Amino acid sequence: MYAWPHWLALVVMTPLAGAALTPIAALLDRxxxxxxxxxxxxxxxxxxxxxxxxxxxxxxxxxxxxGWAAPYGVELRFDEFSAVVGVICLIGWMAxxxxxxxxxxxxxxxxxxxxxxYALLLLNLGGMIGFAVTGDxxxxxxxxxxxSLSGYALVAxxxxxxxxxxxxxxxxxxxxxxxxxxxxxGFLYGMTGTLNIADVTxxxxxxxxxxxxAAVALALLAVGFVTKAAIFPLHVWLPDAHAAAPSPVxxxxxxxVVKLGVIGMIxxxxxxxxxxxxxxxxxxxxxxxxxxxxxxxxxxxAIFQEDVKLMLAYSTISNIGYIIMGLGLxxxxxxxxxSVHIFNHALIKATLFxxxxxxxxxxxxxxxxxxxxxxxxxxxxxxxxxxxxxxxxGIPPTAGFLCKWYITLGAFEANQPLxxxxxVFGALLIFVYYIRMVNAFYFRxxxxxxxxxxxxxxxxxxxxxxxxxxLCLIMGVLGRIPLTFIEPGVVRLLAPLGx
Amino acid sequence: MEVVDIRPMxxxxxxxxxxxxxxxxxxxxxxxRFWMLSAATIKMIVVLSMLPGSLRxxxxxxxxxDFTGGIxxxxxxxxxxxxxxxxxxxLWVATTVYAIGYMRDDEKRVxxxxxxxxxxxxxxxxxxxxxxxxxxxxxxxxxxxxYPLVIHYETPEALSAxxxxxTYTLIGGAFVLVGTVMVHDATGxxxxxxPGILDASISPGRLGVxxxxxxxxxxxxxxxxxxxxxxxRAMVAPTPVSALLHAVAVVKAGAFGIVRTVxxxxxIELLDDLGFALPLAALxxxxxxxxxxxAIFQEDLKRRLAYSTISQISYIVLxxxxxxxxAATAAIVHFANQALAKIxxxxxxxxxxxxxxxxxxxxxAGIGHQMPWTMGAFTIAALSFIGIxxxxxxxxxxxxxxxxxxxGQWWFLLVMxxxxxxxAAYFLPIVxxxxxxxxRGDAVPVKEARPTLLIPTLVCAxxxxxxxxxxxxxxxxxxxxxxxxxxVFRM
Numbered sequence: 001m002y003a004w005p006h007w008l009a010l011v012v013m014t015p016l017a018g019a020a021l022t023p024i025a026a027l028l029d030r031x032x033x034x035x036x037x038x039x040x041x042x043x044x045x046x047x048x049x050x051x052x053x054x055x056x057x058x059x060x061x062x063x064x065x066x067g068w069a070a071p072y073g074v075e076l077r078f079d080e081f082s083a084v085v086g087v088i089c090l091i092g093w094m095a096x097x098x099x100x101x102x103x104x105x106x107x108x109x110x111x112x113x114x115x116x117x118y119a120l121l122l123l124n125l126g127g128m129i130g131f132a133v134t135g136d137x138x139x140x141x142x143x144x145x146x147x148s149l150s151g152y153a154l155v156a157x158x159x160x161x162x163x164x165x166x167x168x169x170x171x172x173x174x175x176x177x178x179x180x181x182x183x184x185x186g187f188l189y190g191m192t193g194t195l196n197i198a199d200v201t202x203x204x205x206x207x208x209x210x211x212x213x214a215a216v217a218l219a220l221l222a223v224g225f226v227t228k229a230a231i232f233p234l235h236v237w238l239p240d241a242h243a244a245a246p247s248p249v250x251x252x253x254x255x256x257v258v259k260l261g262v263i264g265m266i267x268x269x270x271x272x273x274x275x276x277x278x279x280x281x282x283x284x285x286x287x288x289x290x291x292x293x294x295x296x297x298x299x300x301x302a303i304f305q306e307d308v309k310l311m312l313a314y315s316t317i318s319n320i321g322y323i324i325m326g327l328g329l330x331x332x333x334x335x336x337x338x339s340v341h342i343f344n345h346a347l348i349k350a351t352l353f354x355x356x357x358x359x360x361x362x363x364x365x366x367x368x369x370x371x372x373x374x375x376x377x378x379x380x381x382x383x384x385x386x387x388x389x390x391x392x393x394g395i396p397p398t399a400g401f402l403c404k405w406y407i408t409l410g411a412f413e414a415n416q417p418l419x420x421x422x423x424v425f426g427a428l429l430i431f432v433y434y435i436r437m438v439n440a441f442y443f444r445x446x447x448x449x450x451x452x453x454x455x456x457x458x459x460x461x462x463x464x465x466x467x468x469x470x471l472c473l474i475m476g477v478l479g480r481i482p483l484t485f486i487e488p489g490v491v492r493l494l495a496p497l498g499x
Numbered sequence: 500m501e502v503v504d505i506r507p508m509x510x511x512x513x514x515x516x517x518x519x520x521x522x523x524x525x526x527x528x529x530x531x532r533f534w535m536l537s538a539a540t541i542k543m544i545v546v547l548s549m550l551p552g553s554l555r556x557x558x559x560x561x562x563x564x565d566f567t568g569g570i571x572x573x574x575x576x577x578x579x580x581x582x583x584x585x586x587x588x589x590l591w592v593a594t595t596v597y598a599i600g601y602m603r604d605d606e607k608r609v610x611x612x613x614x615x616x617x618x619x620x621x622x623x624x625x626x627x628x629x630x631x632x633x634x635x636x637x638x639x640x641x642x643x644x645x646y647p648l649v650i651h652y653e654t655p656e657a658l659s660a661x662x663x664x665x666t667y668t669l670i671g672g673a674f675v676l677v678g679t680v681m682v683h684d685a686t687g688x689x690x691x692x693x694p695g696i697l698d699a700s701i702s703p704g705r706l707g708v709x710x711x712x713x714x715x716x717x718x719x720x721x722x723x724x725x726x727x728x729x730x731x732r733a734m735v736a737p738t739p740v741s742a743l744l745h746a747v748a749v750v751k752a753g754a755f756g757i758v759r760t761v762x763x764x765x766x767i768e769l770l771d772d773l774g775f776a777l778p779l780a781a782l783x784x785x786x787x788x789x790x791x792x793x794a795i796f797q798e799d800l801k802r803r804l805a806y807s808t809i810s811q812i813s814y815i816v817l818x819x820x821x822x823x824x825x826a827a828t829a830a831i832v833h834f835a836n837q838a839l840a841k842i843x844x845x846x847x848x849x850x851x852x853x854x855x856x857x858x859x860x861x862x863x864a865g866i867g868h869q870m871p872w873t874m875g876a877f878t879i880a881a882l883s884f885i886g887i888x889x890x891x892x893x894x895x896x897x898x899x900x901x902x903x904x905x906x907g908q909w910w911f912l913l914v915m916x917x918x919x920x921x922x923a924a925y926f927l928p929i930v931x932x933x934x935x936x937x938x939r940g941d942a943v944p945v946k947e948a949r950p951t952l953l954i955p956t957l958v959c960a961x962x963x964x965x966x967x968x969x970x971x972x973x974x975x976x977x978x979x980x981x982x983x984x985x986x987v988f989r990m
Contacts, residue, residue: 395636395639396566396572396632396636397564397566397572401566402566402567402570405570405680408677408680409680409683409684412680412681412684413684417681417708420677420680420681421677424673424676424677424680425673427673427676428669428670428672428673431669432669435643443610443647476566477564477566479566479567480565480566480567483567484567
């Protein structure tokens with residue numbers, strides 16, 4: 001069944017079409033948008049499952065819309081890294097289910113805004129899926145814009161004043177980075193006369209004449225994608241944006257959207273490793289250092305946050321640091337660890353944001369001291385939160401452990417023991433602030449009556465949180481599966497290095 | 500012979516379940532006591548049931564999860580692990596009884612007993628860890644679980660001591676983790692089931708880094724000088740916790756880590772070739788002497804005991820780094836000898852404090868007449884530390900001295916003798932004050948501590964005597980230590 005070629009087209013088209021149809025669905029029935037969005041994502045998830053199964057069985061494959069052959073047609077290509085669509089669908093689905101109740105009862109979501117919210121969410125998810133599966137540089141840019149623009153709007157949809165400011169900051173940084181990517185694509189097109197990624201790779205490799213424009217394009221792509229991934233010091237847009245957005249949106253933004261910057265980096269690497277035009281050691285070193293600095297700075301800022309959502313946002317910067325450092329190490333272990341961390345961190349961060357969202361929804365408080373003692377009032381949500389916390393620190397047997405272990409092994413494999421130390425001590429810092437959170441929630445006396453009287457959230461919010469939390473555990477115990485899944489992709493990516 | 504058996508996992512599992520029950524249903528005092536005591540007993544029975552097999556050379560293993568190629572969580576009850584588990588699980592019974600008596604009127608008993616049970620669970624987990632990763636996991640859990648115990652009274656002093664404790668031990672833990680990753684990078688395995696997994700094909704520089712990382716990491720918990728700063732400060736904790744920290748769990752976990760590093764990660768031959776052990780032995784020797792000297796000047800009884808612990812625990816490190824069979828025997832049996840004598844002393848200190856409110860050494864004049872049994876137990880423990888024959892501590896010193904002669908390094912003998920004298924210098928004045936000085940003010944009638952405090956103290960003191968007199972009897976822990984030594988030295 002998974003061999004049916006059109007799944008690849010459907011996985012992109014369904015959420016985009018669903019997004020366009022959401023306002024119409026709202027016209028027919030005002031309460032329908034969440035269920036419409038859920039149905040759309042259910043079908044998309046089905047398509048994504050088929051695609052992941054197929055890439056597992058057959059390896060990478062392509063889809064040519066309209067049957068136009070690769071250099072002229074717009075190719076969709078699904079490889080091991082594209083399997084991130086699986087987690088995009090999963091978390092998108094959970095976030096929509098979580099939102100269904102959330103949007104109904106919060107004042108800032110006057111019911112007339114709700115259809116746009118779901119349309120934007122679907123658009124965002126569709127953009128991400130498209131970005132992950134496209135084999136064409138220009139499409140890459142188009143999808144990047146779709147997911148970025150809908151992202152800016154989703155941050156603002158929360159409606160508070162801080163949200164508008166945060167969205168504007170996000171918009172500025174995001175727009176600049178998009179323009180950089182567009183410039184780079186223009187350079188590459190000018191040099192090679194094609195936009196197909198595989199073709200660009202081949203023609204760059206055979207390039208005669210000056211290579212400087214290719215180097216400029218590389219630099220532009222790297223800066224652009226690294227900004228999207230919120231690596232220090234280009235992270236300034238992230239904390240406010242992720243903290244101000246509604247919690248399910250934070251889960252999507254923090255768990256998924258920043259990862260697309262990393263996927264973009266992997267695509268860039270694929271072109272430049274493949275072309276073999278120049279030695280990428282310098283870029284790799286820059287990324288390693290940026291990753292290391294992000295880990296430490298992100299953790300450092302997080303330690304001093306009182307606002308739980310800001311804390312989680314800074315923790316994202318740390319974790320993206322892990323991923324970027326793993327990529328920069330350019331060893332099999334390091335890149336495998338980094339790739340799997342894309343997936344696992346998405347699960348973990350979504351768990352954390354949904355759990356925190358549930359707590360904020362019930363109590364109305366969002367700082368550590370205000371939320372003291374909430375662990376006793378909302379036991380299930382707090383257990384989910386604790387599982388997320390130990391996962392993100394990387395304590396076995398949870399999802400965060402194996403990928404960090406692999407990245408650390410990668411550091412030693414690359415003969416960069418210093419970075420191995422940074423990784424471990426970064427994890428220590430992360431540990432410190434999550435301990436602060438768990439300590440406040442469980443072992444401190446409550447100071448607000450609302451906190452002690454809080455009840456568990458309704459099933460539609462509790463279920464996604466618990467499912468994601470148990471996945472954090474399951475993916476830890478079954479950690480072997482994603483590792484073996486991604487390995488051929490990583491081996492192929494690094495093959496031109498001769499390693 | 501290796502047998503797959505769930506008991507190595509069951510042993511930590513029992514106290515883990517106990518902790519869960521205490522946290523969930525601990526508000527009711529009777530139920531809490533029931534859970535604590537039955538879990539302590541069940542666990543001791545589980546561990547004891549493996550003893551006959553262990554003495555015959557059977558190793559029980561249980562693999563919980565295998566993540567991928569050599570990384571997993573597993574349990575393995577070999578002779579060395581059995582020894583440590585036996586010590587900690589039998590002392591848990593005593594400490595539980597004592598803690599129930601000591602913490603009778605405390606407000607935060609639920610939290611206290613919950614984490615108390617978790618600590619013991621993780622300690623047995625450390626004892627039975629099959630690989631360095633499992634070891635590390637439990638080692639870090641131990642750090643976390645002892646923190647709420649250290650800060651129990653939540654005074655500013657306690658909170659600051661807790662922060663010091665966490666800073667030292669978490670940074671130490673990070674060193675251990677880096678070392679663990681490097682071991683995996685170098686060998687592709689983390690198993691602790693061999694007499695050494697590293698080999699000479701790895702460059703000496705790299706081996707040196709691994710050794711330094713692992714030893715430095717473990718030494719923070721062992722309180723090896725100069726990494727001992729947290730231990731005396733952690734004395735603000737309730738006395739049963741101090742007993743737990745000093746005798747049963749924390750410092751022992753560090754020492755056990757060092758023993759595992761020396762015997763199971765590096766192995767005797769490799770370390771002997773590399774010559775890393777000598778600096779470690781020297782450091783341990785310095786710690787033994789310096790900590791003893793500092794102990795003489797401590798006025799607070801618990802602080803004096805704390806410095807005594809720093810000194811005594813280094814015996815294990817010293818013996819382990821001599822790399823001879825006799826010294827190895829001493830290193831292993833000292834886990835029991837030090838634990839029992841030191842726990843007796845802490846029990847005494849706690850009993851005195853609860854009964855009379857006295858915490859300073861000079862206040863103890865004449866207390867032997869008021870609490871003769873308690874101070875009798877203290878005297879037994881003190882004589883054991885000094886190394887008088889018929890007491891447990893003598894066995895340790897004897898074998899360390901034999902090991903010193905075996906390895907041809909006579910100066911270890913001097914360390915032993917000096918240490919004995921210093922032990923006498925800081926323990927005997929207490930005994931002298933208690934029994935031979937009149938109490939200030941009116942004569943006090945005999946008033947012993949309440950039975951829940953007194954009985955565990957006496958049992959531990961009796962056990963010290965038993966260890967000292969009957970170590971050659973089959974079935975005593977000593978034979979287990981010999982079995983462990985035979986494995987390590989491939990005899």
